[in-house]
Amino acid sequence: MAHARLLDIAIREFGSKGLDGASTRSIAAAARTAMSSITYHYGGKEGLYLAAADRIAELMATTMTESLPFDEALTDDPAAARARIHRILGQLTDKMASDASGEWTLFVMREQMRPSAAFDRIYGGVMGRMVRMLADLVRVATGQDMRAAQVATITLMGQVLALRASRATCLRLLERDALDADDIAEIKARIDANIDAILDSMRGPA
Amino acid sequence: MAHARLLDIAIREFGSKGLDGASTRSIAAAARTAMSSITYHYGGKEGLYLAAADRIAELMATTMTESLPFDEALTDDPAAARARIHRILGQLTDKMASDASGEWTLFVMREQMRPSAAFDRIYGGVMGRMVRMLADLVRVATGQDMRAAQVATITLMGQVLALRASRATCLRLLERDALDADDIAEIKARIDANIDAILDSMRGPA
DNA sequence: GTCTATACTACGATAGAC
DNA sequence: GTCTATCGTAGTATAGAC
Numbered sequence: 001m002a003h004a005r006l007l008d009i010a011i012r013e014f015g016s017k018g019l020d021g022a023s024t025r026s027i028a029a030a031a032r033t034a035m036s037s038i039t040y041h042y043g044g045k046e047g048l049y050l051a052a053a054d055r056i057a058e059l060m061a062t063t064m065t066e067s068l069p070f071d072e073a074l075t076d077d078p079a080a081a082r083a084r085i086h087r088i089l090g091q092l093t094d095k096m097a098s099d100a101s102g103e104w105t106l107f108v109m110r111e112q113m114r115p116s117a118a119f120d121r122i123y124g125g126v127m128g129r130m131v132r133m134l135a136d137l138v139r140v141a142t143g144q145d146m147r148a149a150q151v152a153t154i155t156l157m158g159q160v161l162a163l164r165a166s167r168a169t170c171l172r173l174l175e176r177d178a179l180d181a182d183d184i185a186e187i188k189a190r191i192d193a194n195i196d197a198i199l200d201s202m203r204g205p206a
Numbered sequence: 207m208a209h210a211r212l213l214d215i216a217i218r219e220f221g222s223k224g225l226d227g228a229s230t231r232s233i234a235a236a237a238r239t240a241m242s243s244i245t246y247h248y249g250g251k252e253g254l255y256l257a258a259a260d261r262i263a264e265l266m267a268t269t270m271t272e273s274l275p276f277d278e279a280l281t282d283d284p285a286a287a288r289a290r291i292h293r294i295l296g297q298l299t300d301k302m303a304s305d306a307s308g309e310w311t312l313f314v315m316r317e318q319m320r321p322s323a324a325f326d327r328i329y330g331g332v333m334g335r336m337v338r339m340l341a342d343l344v345r346v347a348t349g350q351d352m353r354a355a356q357v358a359t360i361t362l363m364g365q366v367l368a369l370r371a372s373r374a375t376c377l378r379l380l381e382r383d384a385l386d387a388d389d390i391a392e393i394k395a396r397i398d399a400n401i402d403a404i405l406d407s408m409r410g411p412a
Numbered sequence: 413g414t415c416t417a418t419a420c421t422a423c424g425a426t427a428g429a430c
Numbered sequence: 431g432t433c434t435a436t437c438g439t440a441g442t443a444t445a446g447a448c
Contacts (some may be wrong), residue, residue: 016320021227023441034415037213039443041413109315113308114222116375123378130311131379151396152375154376155365162364164369167326168321170360174328190357201403204347229423240433245425247431415448422441430433 003041006031008103010052019049019116033099041166050109053111056104057125064126067091068133074140081140086192088134089160093191096163097184108178133155144203146149152202159191209247213236214309216258220312225255225322259317259324263331269307270332273297274339274385280346287346288405292398295366299324299397302369303390311370337363348408357406365397 009030013022017035024045028035042048067087075081095101111119138156139149163170163179176183215236230251234241237250248254272295281287301307317325337359344362345355369376369385381388 016316017227018222021223024443025441035442036416036444037414039362045442062361106316106319109319110222110312112372112374113312113315113370118373123375123388127375128378129357131375134410135379147392148396151378152400154368154393155396155400156373157372158365158368159361160364161371162360162367164319165367166318166360166363168318168325169329169333169337172334173341173356173359182321186353187357190354190361193407194358194361194400197403197407198400201399230425241424242426242434243432251424262421413448416439416446418445419443420441423439425437427436427445428434 006041007035007052007055010048011056011104011107012100014049014052015104015110016124018110019046020055024048050106050118050121053121056107057122057127059104060122061126062128063095064088064091068126068130070129070133073083074136076140076157078141078143078203082196085134085137085141085156085199086195088130089156089191089195090188092157093160093163094184096160097179097187099178101164109165124197138199138202141199144202148202152198156195156198159194212239212244212247212254213258213261216254217262217310217313220255221310221316224316225252230254254333256324256327258313259327259362262313263328263333265310266328267332269296269301270297270336272380274332274336276335276339280342282346284349284409287343288402291340291343291362291405292401294336294343295362295397295401296394298363299366299369299394300390302366303385303393305352305384307370315371344405344408347405350408354408362401364403365400369393 005008009027010022013027022045023069023159024038025035027048028038038044038048042051067090069084075084084181108122126192134157135146135153137149138144138152139146142149142152144152171179174183179187212233215233216228217264219236220235221282222228226282231241233254234244244250244254248257273296275290281290282406314328317328341352341356341359341364344350344358348355348358350358377383380389385393
């Protein structure tokens with residue numbers, strides 16, 4: 001299917017150059033199709049951009065659903081909530097540490113920095129549900145109010161995000177060319193320990 | 207001075223569109239100068255790109271030097287090391303939370319994801335020194351080996367980084383249009399508490 | 413649905429006036 | 431040092447063949 005290839009390349013091109021900077025010509029050429037097929041299928045450059053955002057939301061969904069039990073009932077057991085936090089952030093760490101998600105990372109980062117209509121499509125999908133679920137789980141796990149839980153959620157996610165958002169810095173600090181399985185395991189162990197330390201510190205002086 | 211204006215605009219344009227995507231024409235026009243002045247002063251598009259990277263390294267240096275005591279002797283007192291970690295990450299949080307640094311964030315992010323020669327210029331400056339100093343301070347503060355300290359440093363920085371790298375998500379989760387002083391104070395308090403919780407958890411079972 | 417052909421605008425580099 | 435003029439290339443959009 002030419003559509004899938006076109007969207008994959010569009011995500012990479014728009015990610016690295018933005019809506020204005022990317023060129024439909026080179027996207028079409030890389031997808032081995034005529035440029036006018038973009039007009040035909042997506043109505044033009046902007047349509048392709050939004051379709052790329054939808055595709056990212058879709059990829060995020062298939063990537064994260066295993067650890068995101070949207071259908072499970074909300075728990076009010078602190079220990080169960082904490083276990084779910086570990087599971088979600090653990091899987092997120094795997095994805096951030098792998099090279100596979102690198103293609104759409106820049107696309108999302110740009111939208112994080114200067115949100116457009118495309119951000120609504122991404123955040124409106126699994127991403128928004130995930131962060132809200134995380135915040136709620138932190139609330140249950142700590143007994144704090146929602147506001148404190150939201151702030152803590154941001155710091156918890158940040159630890160995972162660092163692997164992508166400051167990838168080159170991480171590699172230089174660790175003196176690595178790429179993260180191998182041992183590196184990732186060590187980082188995950190550190191993050192798991194940090195999660196417990198942070199949640200404990202919030203539960204103590206409630 | 208036209209050079210400063212040219213570099214400021216170059217940072218924003220290259221940041222949002224990348225080396226290929228950005229256009230010297232629009233950069234020159236926004237700086238109210240002729241496009242050929244870029245060739246004259248920087249030798250061309252790539253020269254301007256590298257000069258923009260140097261300018262970012264310079265901005266980072268002036269931004270962070272107050273909390274980065276490069277001239278102070280390295281301490282071996284865990285409490286003093288911890289205090290320095292708080293000071294560095296506290297100032298970094300202020301910068302990440304403010305809107306001012308938003309201009310060059312995308313430039314650096316892109317280089318983090320796909321490093322070019324420009325990343326060496328940025329990391330080779332204050333940035334590299336800062337992360338190495340942080341790792342060393344974590345080592346002293348916890349008594350762990352350097353490797354464990356490096357991994358922990360990544361997670362510590364990540365908490366701060368989240369404010370920029372996932373800015374729009376943070377704002378949506380907190381239901382804010384922008385972070386006000388109270389928000390920032392609350393986030394800083396959370397990060398300070400997290401730093402202590404994480405360092406304590408590392409010092410305990412050495 | 414996918415392609416070629418085309419119209420028009422914008423790109424980076426460079427030469428040369430001043 | 432800063433400008434305009436120009437060259438060859440590449441950009442989006444659109445019309446129309448098949």
